[in-house]
Amino acid sequence: MTYHRKLVAGILAALVVFTFAFSLSAGQYDLSFVQVAAWFCHQLGLPVLEDVQISAQQEAVLMFIRSPRTLVGFMVGAGLAASGTILQGLFSNPLADPGIIGVSSGATVGAVLAITLGVNAVNMFAMPAFAFVGAIAAVLITIGLASRNGRIPVLTLLLSGVVVGMLLGAITAAMLVVMDEYKLQQYLFWTVGSLDYRRWEHVLMGIGPITLGIGIMLLMARHLNILALGEAEAKAVGMPVGRYRLILLLVSAMTTATSVCISGSIGFVGLIIPHMMRMLVGPNHKYLLPASIVAGGVFLLFCDSLGRVLIEKHEVNVGIMTAFLGTPYFLYLIRKNSNLDK
Numbered sequence: 001m002t003y004h005r006k007l008v009a010g011i012l013a014a015l016v017v018f019t020f021a022f023s024l025s026a027g028q029y030d031l032s033f034v035q036v037a038a039w040f041c042h043q044l045g046l047p048v049l050e051d052v053q054i055s056a057q058q059e060a061v062l063m064f065i066r067s068p069r070t071l072v073g074f075m076v077g078a079g080l081a082a083s084g085t086i087l088q089g090l091f092s093n094p095l096a097d098p099g100i101i102g103v104s105s106g107a108t109v110g111a112v113l114a115i116t117l118g119v120n121a122v123n124m125f126a127m128p129a130f131a132f133v134g135a136i137a138a139v140l141i142t143i144g145l146a147s148r149n150g151r152i153p154v155l156t157l158l159l160s161g162v163v164v165g166m167l168l169g170a171i172t173a174a175m176l177v178v179m180d181e182y183k184l185q186q187y188l189f190w191t192v193g194s195l196d197y198r199r200w201e202h203v204l205m206g207i208g209p210i211t212l213g214i215g216i217m218l219l220m221a222r223h224l225n226i227l228a229l230g231e232a233e234a235k236a237v238g239m240p241v242g243r244y245r246l247i248l249l250l251v252s253a254m255t256t257a258t259s260v261c262i263s264g265s266i267g268f269v270g271l272i273i274p275h276m277m278r279m280l281v282g283p284n285h286k287y288l289l290p291a292s293i294v295a296g297g298v299f300l301l302f303c304d305s306l307g308r309v310l311i312e313k314h315e316v317n318v319g320i321m322t323a324f325l326g327t328p329y330f331l332y333l334i335r336k337n338s339n340l341d342k
Contacts, residue, residue, distance in 0.1 A: 074297035079259035081296020083252040084270025097271040098256040102138035105168035110134025128261035135257030193266035193319025213255030268326025
């Protein structure tokens, strides 16, 4: 099993290198892998082949357009996959995803409110800030509704998340009614999810909360293994279930909220990546969580890069690409679980 995990780790490392190179080279302004490698070596102060030519315009494209977009894509994918792994472990359900506790619905309300008030036209950080606050508020409301005497029952939390999501969906619909056509286009761009026009400011906005959240998750992987066994088993070994469950919920909510607020609503990453990695490395979160983090970043980056080259002179948003690639696997999961229930 150790050899198998090392093989998976090696494959993931190779995929990271490939997807980064693919993302930096893909787009309307064509760049070869060799040019990307030469530019990267130049940035590190390493010797570059003399016959590889890189113009000042190409360097500008790599530095100010594709590099921040690539880093944001990998961060968002890693954050969503990590949060999905945590929630699937807490709910003991492979069909759980980061939106199940109201994060996506809350972020959408915040984003729509920013568009409605017009504050997103004043400052580029206004809409992400509104989305982040909305996501965190939605999670706190969900947890508050589910809490009973210091306990957070999983089923009650799930039902509370569904109810809060429906309420926030109604609030979003009410605000859309009063929007003009231009603002509706902005809302559509948000809901589809995209990495267009991501800048170094977006990297700085997300790297702190996402890195912190992932770090805490990795440190708590052993505790998540115990929680995944069930509440009774966790209490039997002396674990304060409510406290650890609350910490993991808040950390996953913070990570998801940050990811969503800088990229829009992107589905399927937090759903399918943890399940795929579980089949490859097993259910132990000590290995599952790091594998899901890397695979989530690779998957989202690949979807974004593929969307840039799929149709000539047009770009397919990453949220559409993840849905196209994720829907067949989601249907397979439903089919598999329905067969197990028989």
